[in-house]
Amino acid sequence: MSRPLLSTDSLVKRFGGLAATDGLSLSVAEGELHALIGPNGAGKTTLIGQLSGELTPDSGTILFDGRDVTRLPVHKRAQRGLARSFQITSIFPSFTALDNVALAVQAHAGHSFRFWRDAGRDRRLTDPARAVLERVGLGARADTCADALAHGEKRQLELAMALATGPRLLLLDEPMAGMGPEDSARMVELLQELKGGVTILLVEHDMDAVFALADRITVLVRGKDLASGTPAEIRNDPAVREAYLGDELEVV
């Protein structure tokens, strides 16, 4: 196994008496697609919040690319190549799909204290943005106002924006949330294509998708790492079966 791109060491986050993250040590290797699963309330979203920088852990450390980022603000982590998508679609509703992605490209094209030139005609922004839209299958919707996109398309846009920043690590928080089977299948296909090229930490409830995509899986229960391993190991882990997966695995 190559060295971890992202790792946490004894991470703790408490809300009142509840330990949402309870001494978690997790490591995501460079190039792998690492899935994070667990029942509702297991602390998945809290963990994503800490990894992205929106929440500060009470103790423990987060290393990204060998450097301590535990106290680094959100935008600085993003600048270092840690991109995320949101569980609840978080886009720029008054911008077109293309401008949404162009804004993501712009975030990593040097500072934005440029006051004169029309950014809408700046091909250094629009060309890469268009390419990413094509890649996620939204090419034909480039000039549509993001607000007017269908739910599945908004989810694709959400991913396109994270991709457009040219990340080293993608934190995907339930990219298939609320999607129908058809859209989900396309998303799985897309993630399959991305796999290997970029390191991905995937939080997802769709077990079919997780077991189809993941190189490794970590099962989170009450803020703790219940088990980590390959999909086959997780599938056969008795503790996992008992604590969480139950009958669900019978169908996988």
Add this chain to the structure above:
Amino acid sequence: MPPTAPRTALLTRPRIALLILLAVALALPTVAHWMGEPFYVRLATRILVFALAAVSLDLILGFGGMVSFGHAAFVGIGGYAVGILFAHQSDGSTLFGFPGTVNGLIVWPLAMLAGALAALPVGAISLRTTGVPFIMITLAFAQMLFYLMTGLKAYGGDDGIALWSRSTLPAPLNIADHTTFYYVVLGLLVAALALGWRLVNSRFGRVIRGAKDNERRMAALGYPVTRYKLVAFVIAGALAGLAGGLLANATMFVGPQYLHWSRSGDLIVMVVLGGIGTLIGPVLGAAALLLLEEFVPELMDLAHAGLGEHWKIVLGPVLILLVLYARKGLWGVVAGRRP
């Protein structure tokens, strides 16, 4: 929104509306003199000055989502920059070792600088918050500056500073002449609009507009959002300062009332009335508000003496109707709704 406007037709409705507005503005002094009402030139000058202040507010309010309830403070500061230097010029005293001056090429840029320098700390602190707290903090800062000016006994305190001459510009611009001054202000307003237009469509402008739409996502993309918002706030402060310097010249007076919170409220009304986030709309808003203020009381006094002082009874329903039926304000009505 400006960046999505189709570029196909040359003469779109908004462009025609813009051309008509510009033609009206250019012809106004001639028409006023022809009508024998030169007073209208001074009224129109005041409208343009407030339009400039309202446009500067729209930059941060309409495009950046920063509802500053203290914008008049920067207008007032700009006015005082001109007024204070005038006062030193007229009594021959010095300020920090420098003599006073009425040279417009010095005092107007200084008015902008003063507006920007006041906006910097106010923005740096206020922008740590958003929403209602932001409104309240900007209001509080503006009121602090208002009372500070009230206490400036050396510069008239409550009474302010009366100017008995305008700033001077290089020949052939003699702005002691009301019509020349009108055209100078018009030129500055047009320049500010052009600058604002470039600004909101630039990379910088996109960051500001993105922050208005979804600040959390902007941070996740890697933008240090507050830094950009602060720069926008300071630019708006500088333009407001210029408007203040011009206002001092238009009214030949500077006083604390320029900084009063109700003036900040007037500026917000102008932006909302004219069309929030449209840049040109606030110009219409300024014209509408000042014309209502000028003529509605007169008309109401005709009906019943003394009724005129309650003219805001008319303003209120007009505002409510516009907010209900014209989402982009007067400019939305004039230019039509864009797809």
